Amino acid sequence: MSNEQRLYTSALIEQMRPAIEAELKSRLAASDGRGLEEFKFMMDYHLGWEGEGAGPEAQGKRIRPLLVLLTAASAGADWEVALPAAASVELIHNFSLIHDDIEDNSPLRRGRRTLWSIWGIPQAVNTGDGMFTLAHLAMAGLAETVTTPVAFAATQVLQQTCLHLTQGQYLDISFETRTDLSLEAYWQMVGGKTAALLAACTQIGALAAQAAPPICEAYRQFGWSLGLAFQAQDDILGIWGDTAITGKSAESDLISGKKSLPVIYGLSRQGPFARRWREGPVSIDEVNDLAHQLELEGALEYTRKRADEQTQLALEALDRARPQGEAGLALHTLALQLIQRKG
Amino acid sequence: MSNEQRLYTSALIEQMRPAIEAELKSRLAASDGRGLEEFKFMMDYHLGWEGEGAGPEAQGKRIRPLLVLLTAASAGADWEVALPAAASVELIHNFSLIHDDIEDNSPLRRGRRTLWSIWGIPQAVNTGDGMFTLAHLAMAGLAETVTTPVAFAATQVLQQTCLHLTQGQYLDISFETRTDLSLEAYWQMVGGKTAALLAACTQIGALAAQAAPPICEAYRQFGWSLGLAFQAQDDILGIWGDTAITGKSAESDLISGKKSLPVIYGLSRQGPFARRWREGPVSIDEVNDLAHQLELEGALEYTRKRADEQTQLALEALDRARPQGEAGLALHTLALQLIQRKG
Numbered sequence: 250m251s252n253e254q255r256l257y258t259s260a261l262i263e264q265m266r267p268a269i270e271a272e273l274k275s276r277l278a279a280s281d282g283r284g285l286e287e288f289k290f291m292m293d294y295h296l297g298w299e300g301e302g303a304g305p306e307a308q309g310k311r312i313r314p315l316l317v318l319l320t321a322a323s324a325g326a327d328w329e330v331a332l333p334a335a336a337s338v339e340l341i342h343n344f345s346l347i348h349d350d351i352e353d354n355s356p357l358r359r360g361r362r363t364l365w366s367i368w369g370i371p372q373a374v375n376t377g378d379g380m381f382t383l384a385h386l387a388m389a390g391l392a393e394t395v396t397t398p399v400a401f402a403a404t405q406v407l408q409q410t411c412l413h414l415t416q417g418q419y420l421d422i423s424f425e426t427r428t429d430l431s432l433e434a435y436w437q438m439v440g441g442k443t444a445a446l447l448a449a450c451t452q453i454g455a456l457a458a459q460a461a462p463p464i465c466e467a468y469r470q471f472g473w474s475l476g477l478a479f480q481a482q483d484d485i486l487g488i489w490g491d492t493a494i495t496g497k498s499a500e501s502d503l504i505s506g507k508k509s510l511p512v513i514y515g516l517s518r519q520g521p522f523a524r525r526w527r528e529g530p531v532s533i534d535e536v537n538d539l540a541h542q543l544e545l546e547g548a549l550e551y552t553r554k555r556a557d558e559q560t561q562l563a564l565e566a567l568d569r570a571r572p573q574g575e576a577g578l579a580l581h582t583l584a585l586q587l588i589q590r591k592g
Numbered sequence: 593m594s595n596e597q598r599l600y601t602s603a604l605i606e607q608m609r610p611a612i613e614a615e616l617k618s619r620l621a622a623s624d625g626r627g628l629e630e631f632k633f634m635m636d637y638h639l640g641w642e643g644e645g646a647g648p649e650a651q652g653k654r655i656r657p658l659l660v661l662l663t664a665a666s667a668g669a670d671w672e673v674a675l676p677a678a679a680s681v682e683l684i685h686n687f688s689l690i691h692d693d694i695e696d697n698s699p700l701r702r703g704r705r706t707l708w709s710i711w712g713i714p715q716a717v718n719t720g721d722g723m724f725t726l727a728h729l730a731m732a733g734l735a736e737t738v739t740t741p742v743a744f745a746a747t748q749v750l751q752q753t754c755l756h757l758t759q760g761q762y763l764d765i766s767f768e769t770r771t772d773l774s775l776e777a778y779w780q781m782v783g784g785k786t787a788a789l790l791a792a793c794t795q796i797g798a799l800a801a802q803a804a805p806p807i808c809e810a811y812r813q814f815g816w817s818l819g820l821a822f823q824a825q826d827d828i829l830g831i832w833g834d835t836a837i838t839g840k841s842a843e844s845d846l847i848s849g850k851k852s853l854p855v856i857y858g859l860s861r862q863g864p865f866a867r868r869w870r871e872g873p874v875s876i877d878e879v880n881d882l883a884h885q886l887e888l889e890g891a892l893e894y895t896r897k898r899a900d901e902q903t904q905l906a907l908e909a910l911d912r913a914r915p916q917g918e919a920g921l922a923l924h925t926l927a928l929q930l931i932q933r934k935g
Contacts, residue, residue: 279755284777288762348721352714371695371765374717378691379758381721385728385751392744401735401744408728412622415722419631422714434627 256310257586259579262319265328269314272336274298276387280379291376292383295347295364302361309359312587313338313450319583320454320468322576331457333390334403338450340384341407345414345446347377352422381411388453395457403453410449417441424508428516428527435513436477444476451475455570467570471563471584478559478588484509485552486590488540503531503539510555511548518546560588599653600929602922605662608671612657615679617641619730623722634719635726638690638707645704652702655930656681656793662926663797663811665919674800676733677746681793683727684750688757688789690720695765724754731796738800746796753792760784767851771859771870778856779820787819794818798913810913814906814927821902821931827852828895829933831883846874846882853898854891861889903931 273296281289293299297307314335321331349355350363351373357363365373388407391400420438424430451472455465487502488511502509515522522543525531531539543549563584572580616639624632636642640650657678664674692698693706694716700706708716731750734743763781767773794815798808830845831854845852858865865886868874874882886892906927915923 280759282759284763284780285759287766288759348717351717370713372762374691374694374720375758375761375765377717378720378724379755379762381724382751382754382758386748386755389744389748389751397741397744401732401740401747404744404747405729405732408725408732411725412722412729415718415725416623416625416628416631418718419715419722420627422718423630437627 256312257579257583259575259582261322261328261575261579262315262583265315265318266311268329268332269311269318269335269339272332272387273339276333276336276340276383276390279386280383288376288379291364291368291372292380294367295343295376295380297359300361307359307361309343311339312583313342313446315583316447316450316472316580317454317457319576319580320451320572321458322574323570323572323580324455324458324460324464324468325573326458328576330394331391331454333387333394334453334457337384337387337390337407338446338453340380340387341411341414342446344377344380344384345418347373347380349418351377352418391457395459399456399459403456406449406453406456410445413441413445415441417443417445430508430513430516432510432513432517435508435510439477439480439510440473443480444473447476447479448473464570467566470566471570474559474563474566475584475588478556478563481510481552481556481559482588482590484511485549485556488512488543489549503536504533506530511543511552514548514551515543515546518548520546522546522548556588563588599655600922600926602918602925604665604671604918604922605658605926608658608661609654611672611675612654612661612678612682615675615730616682619676619679619683619726619733622729623726631719631722634707634711634715635723637710638686638719638723640702643704650702650704652686654682655926656685656789658926659790659793659815659923660797660800662919662923663794663915664801665917666913666915666923667798667801667803667807667811668916669801671919673737674734674797676730676737677796677800680727680730680733680750681789681796683723683730684754684757685789687720687723687727688761690716690723692761694720695761734800738802742799742802746799749792749796749799753788756784756788758784760786760788773851773856773859775853775856775860778851778853782820782823782853783816786823787816790819790822791816807913810909813909814913817902817906817909818927818931821899821906824853824895824899824902825931825933827854828892828899831855831886832892846879846886847876849873854886854895857891857894858886858889861891863889865889865891899931906931 277289277292277296280292290299297303297309317331317335317338318328322328346358347364350358351365351370355363356366364376385404385407388404389400391403417438417440420434421442424438448469449472452465452469455468484502487507487509502512512526516526522539525539567581567584620632620635623635633642640646640652660674660678660681661671665671689701690707693701694708694713698706699709707719728747728750731747732743734746760781760783763777764785767781791812792815795808795812798811827845830850830852845855855869859869865882868882910924910927
């Protein structure tokens with residue numbers, strides 16, 4: 250998620266932030282030991298705490314743990330009981346980023362060198378595996394703050410989510426060499442890569458609050474649709490976003506060749522956009538015209554409609570979940586901002 | 593573990609083998625789905641079920657799931673209740689092999705091309721992650737065959753084990769570029785890479801049988817010492833093994849530069865072996881003389897003593913665990929064979 254826009258905050262969120270960092274740090278401590286200082290340092294580096302460029306910008310926005318805690322509080326719990334789960338989902342997110350960076354051959358992440366580009370692929374693969382494990386151990390910590398059955402249920406949701414994540418990632422990697430992509434395959438990929446973990450955040454937050462099953466399910470649906478709406482909006486910004494706001498080339502998805510929703514829609518139209526796309530890499534001089542052509546063929550309107558549909562579904566699900574108090578308000582506001590952001 | 597020698601078997605073990613394969617297959621089915629056929633195929637390929645060279649030789653010996661089932665039966669349970677755990681440890685073992693092969697840049701495994709060498713590093717990293725997740729989901733299946741608290745406890749043992757595995761793997765990778773290795777660091781590395789998972793197999797087998805905590809602990813210690821003894825013996829065979837038995841160059845560890853226990857001992861002596869080792873790669877013409885030199889400096893005797901100590905500890909722990917019946921006998925026999933094997 251982009252770091253460029255200031256995320257919505259509130260007094261409650263400001264209370265949660267240091268607690269999330271403290272919980273993450275205590276969970277990370279399990280990786281340490283004599284002779285293992287570098288193993289832990291690599292994790293601390295990736296999480297933005299250590300090494301060159303460490304600091305808030307390098308840490309990401311911690312959106313997923315905030316979703317867990319806000320959901321737990323909206324569902325009537327003290328948010329502190331959900332801290333192990335909040336740390337867990339952030340560690341899952343970051344494990345997946347460590348491996349994604351290897352898989353995508355990305356040299357930079359959040360403006361800093363990626364783990365593999367400094368320590369090499371072998372250590373980076375293994376450090377990701379270590380963080381994956383720490384995430385599972387963290388989730389099991391709900392046995393101390395809530396109950397063992399809740400911890401077990403949350404762990405199973407997390408594991409199903411991880412399976413979904415790896416399935417989405419499989420599709421994403423395989424899409425790079427495929428030309429026959431369907432809109433259906435796109436949603437399947439995005440479901441795994443983005444929506445599954447957000448759905449887990451809200452579902453597990455509700456589980457930690459020991460909410461009734463229909464409430465947990467409503468929160469799960471809220472997170473799922475939030476993820477899909479977020480991704481559709483992200484795809485729009487990747488082609489038609491304002492460079493002044495995003496701080497990067499707005500047309501980068503056309504240059505990078507990313508098979509985002511508007512591009513797959515455009516390819517399905519088999520018009521001028523599709524013909525140009527199939528000819529090979531797009532240069533920076535062409536992007537404005539090509540983005541305009543894609544818009545003319547209806548891809549922007551199509552993607553906006555999909556984003557709006559999912560936004561509507563997310564808000565309806567959140568309504569069914571009956572979020573309570575200050576946390577409920579913050580959850581609603583944060584969700585709307587994530588979906589409707591301009592950069 | 594080497595595939596060259598015929599593993600001990602019994603009527604009970606012959607009953608367990610098809611049940612292990614069936615359980616693994618049913619657990620793997622969760623990775624499948626529309627558009628995900630190749631994702632599942634990669635897992636099936638690595639497990640030796642599909643693709644070129646598929647068959648028993650490509651599947652490995654399934655030693656870890658056998659340890660789980662034999663322990664569960666030795667501790668008084670029907671071994672069938674432990675099948676989810678048996679599948680889980682085998683999936684953890686194989687996940688770690690998929691990632692190890694990437695980290696070691698190995699083109700071959702069990703005589704076949706490795707996953708990454710066919711599908712590339714990105715898909716192989718992700719397929720390993722998927723198998724890691726399936727392993728955790730499988731362990732949670734103990735909730736259906738035993739109870740939720742047992743499943744939760746077993747899952748936590750598994751997660752601690754995985755942390756230990758990644759710590760051992762970190763050390764192993766970092767050893768490649770280090771020249772200051774201590775014997776202590778060696779045992780730490782081997783504890784994580786080999787002993788931790790065998791300890792988990794026997795501990796979780798006992799947990800699945802709902803054995804009393806001191807019995808579970810005795811089984812855990814048995815698995816741990818078994819792992820250390822196995823590794824020390826493996827290190828001996830890697831330098832002084834009979835090529836006729838192992839079917840590979842007996843001196844391969846000296847040629848490959850592996851920092852095994854005899855080598856680290858030899859380096860600590862700072863004699864002729866250490867001087868030659870530090871000069872650079874060892875050629876095939878030198879290996880017999882160098883192996884002899886290492887023996888003269890006491891490395892073979894030292895390593896044998898360590899293997900014998902751990903064997904003794906393993907057998908004492910197994911004795912404390914009071915294994916019962918046919919399974920107890922099979923567990924004892926299998927363990928002795930693993931430790932005392934000649935190839």
